[in-house]
Amino acid sequence: MASEGIAGSAGIWVLGTFAAYLLVLLGIGLYSSRLMDTVDDYVIGGRSVGPVVTGFSERASEMSGWLTLGVPSDAFGTGVMAFYNGLGMIPADLFAWAGLAKRLRKYTEIVKAVTLPTFFETRLQDDTGLVKGVSAFVLMIFEGGYVGAQIVAAGTLLEVLTGVEPLVGILVGGLIVVGYTILGGYFAVAWSDYFQGAIILGAFIVLPIIAFTNYGLPFDDLASVGSSYTSVTAGMTGWAAIFGIISYAAIGLGIPGNPHVMVRFMGIDRVKNIRLAAMVAQLFMFVAYLGAGFVGLYALVAFGQGGIDDPNNVMPMLTLEFFPGAIAGIILAAALAAMMSSADSQLLVATSAIVEDVYHGYVNPNASQEKLVRYSQIVTLGLGAASIAFAYLAKDTPIYTLVLDYAWGGLGAAIGPTLIAALWWKGVTAKGSVASMIVGTTTMILWTQLSSLLEALGLSGAVESSAFLSGLVGVYGLFPAFILSVTTLIVVSLLTRPPEGVDEHFDVFDKPLSALSSSESPTGTPDYVTDGGRDVDPKAVTETDNIRAHVAASDYWEEGDE
Numbered sequence: 001m002a003s004e005g006i007a008g009s010a011g012i013w014v015l016g017t018f019a020a021y022l023l024v025l026l027g028i029g030l031y032s033s034r035l036m037d038t039v040d041d042y043v044i045g046g047r048s049v050g051p052v053v054t055g056f057s058e059r060a061s062e063m064s065g066w067l068t069l070g071v072p073s074d075a076f077g078t079g080v081m082a083f084y085n086g087l088g089m090i091p092a093d094l095f096a097w098a099g100l101a102k103r104l105r106k107y108t109e110i111v112k113a114v115t116l117p118t119f120f121e122t123r124l125q126d127d128t129g130l131v132k133g134v135s136a137f138v139l140m141i142f143e144g145g146y147v148g149a150q151i152v153a154a155g156t157l158l159e160v161l162t163g164v165e166p167l168v169g170i171l172v173g174g175l176i177v178v179g180y181t182i183l184g185g186y187f188a189v190a191w192s193d194y195f196q197g198a199i200i201l202g203a204f205i206v207l208p209i210i211a212f213t214n215y216g217l218p219f220d221d222l223a224s225v226g227s228s229y230t231s232v233t234a235g236m237t238g239w240a241a242i243f244g245i246i247s248y249a250a251i252g253l254g255i256p257g258n259p260h261v262m263v264r265f266m267g268i269d270r271v272k273n274i275r276l277a278a279m280v281a282q283l284f285m286f287v288a289y290l291g292a293g294f295v296g297l298y299a300l301v302a303f304g305q306g307g308i309d310d311p312n313n314v315m316p317m318l319t320l321e322f323f324p325g326a327i328a329g330i331i332l333a334a335a336l337a338a339m340m341s342s343a344d345s346q347l348l349v350a351t352s353a354i355v356e357d358v359y360h361g362y363v364n365p366n367a368s369q370e371k372l373v374r375y376s377q378i379v380t381l382g383l384g385a386a387s388i389a390f391a392y393l394a395k396d397t398p399i400y401t402l403v404l405d406y407a408w409g410g411l412g413a414a415i416g417p418t419l420i421a422a423l424w425w426k427g428v429t430a431k432g433s434v435a436s437m438i439v440g441t442t443t444m445i446l447w448t449q450l451s452s453l454l455e456a457l458g459l460s461g462a463v464e465s466s467a468f469l470s471g472l473v474g475v476y477g478l479f480p481a482f483i484l485s486v487t488t489l490i491v492v493s494l495l496t497r498p499p500e501g502v503d504e505h506f507d508v509f510d511k512p513l514s515a516l517s518s519s520e521s522p523t524g525t526p527d528y529v530t531d532g533g534r535d536v537d538p539k540a541v542t543e544t545d546n547i548r549a550h551v552a553a554s555d556y557w558e559e560g561d562e
Contacts, residue, residue: 075296
């Protein structure tokens with residue numbers, strides 16, 4: 001270990017606070033391990049996680065080091081335009097809760113799917129295995145990279161604050177995430193996200209308030225630093241400004257395609273609780289994005305343009321500027337918490353893609369629940385080790401780039417269009433879905449290298465001479481990738497035959513829950529419990545019980561082997 005990092009004496013408080021935080025996570029993991037009886041419990045918590053925990057977990061799983069380090073860094077470099085980070089995210093997340101959550105929760109319960117690839121295969125009636133195989137491959141690649149990106153962020157922050165070697169920080173962060181994910185599965189992930197989300201939210205409320213008491217509103221001071229910092233386009237004009245705003249707005253397109261967000265909808269205990277969970281998530285998001293933006297602006301006021309060499313240090317340095325060691329340690333532990341809360345969720349999704357979709361789907365369809373849980377834990381350990389290795393190799397790559405270009409964007413372009421279509425469009429087909437995933441993935445990867453490709457082809461000069469082309473090449477890759485993916489999905493689906501019986505499925509699915517109950521009994525439900533997946537007494541009767549009872553009675557979906 002080096003003598004000290006930028007935290008100085010506060011580094012001891014950071015490590016002490018972080019150690020206490022780890023003990024809490026260990027307790028969560030050990031307690032949650034007692035609740036895992038089936039692979040459903042491990043992957044989606046047996047669909048029994050409450051609305052407040054779900055809402056916090058949905059936000060904490062996505063925000064990660066990108067929010068705690070990336071957004072303040074962006075605000076430090078661009079000024080008020082950084083508030084556009086919420087331009088796409090806030091309405092997109094609201095759309096997901098309002099337009100996708102309820103349908104996804106019900107539909108996956110009806111078809112007994114605990115992962116998106118299995119849901120896609122069943123919904124699209126694909127007997128070739130292509131839909132499940134391609135979507136599982138996409139999840140393994142991008143979610144695995146996502147885990148590595150979060151471990152990079154955590155390791156980097158530990159190095160900067162305390163002076164530990166990068167390898168030490170990466171190993172510590174990686175082992176923590178892998179450890180409690182193995183212990184408790186989705187229960188541990190959801191509850192730790194709740195705990196961590198509360199810390200994050202508190203940090204981004206308190207820090208701007210303290211800064212305000214010292215400097216007042218930052219805008220006059222920003223104007224004296226440079227007019228671009230108070231400009232809503234960061235001083236850009238014409239096509240550059242338009243494509244700049246589009247890039248921020250396009251970030252929100254990734255929400256429907258990121259399974260670690262969507263799995264929160266699948267794991268909530270009751271459909272009727274989705275509204276409360278959505279309110280919790282939206283309040284969390286609004287406050288956190290606003291606070292993160294102001295942290296970057298106040299850092300610019302406090303330190304000036306050249307006062308911070310590495311923009312990723314904006315949030316830690318402002319924290320150390322305003323707080324004594326003990327309080328700074330708590331707040332900086334929140335940044336580490338954010339990174340952990342994303343990494344565990346992404347690791348769990350990647351694990352489910354291998355165990356549930358590949359092993360259980362293709363290799364051993366009759367595997368016992370005990371074996372599936374055990375294999376899930378083994379795969380989590382293997383993927384975690386691979387992610388730690390990737391994190392060490394990619395430690396010099398900016399976290400903002402790792403997340404947005406190769407993880408968030410890839411999942412959004414490949415998975416998002418199929419998910420939305422599967423829930424809302426009767427005409428979507430398996431072939432259309434597969435083509436869409438391939439096009440979305442390929443476009444996202446190539447777009448990140450577009451400038452290099454144009455330079456290699458000798459076309460960079462022609463592009464730079466056109467304001468429109470120059471702005472288009474620099475736009476966030478998820479924007480063109482999502483458009484091409486959607487276009488491919490629609491065109492190929494229209495040219496191929498849709499699954500049979502979807503009209504009846506949607507007709508039943510769209511009926512009020514009261515209309516799905518059997519008139520032969522007061523509840524219209526079977527004797528077993530589906531919400532939560534466990535034998536409890538007294539027996540619980542939920543909305544999904546009514547739905548599944550109607551499904552069984554109508555035979556509109558064959559149960560098949562479990």
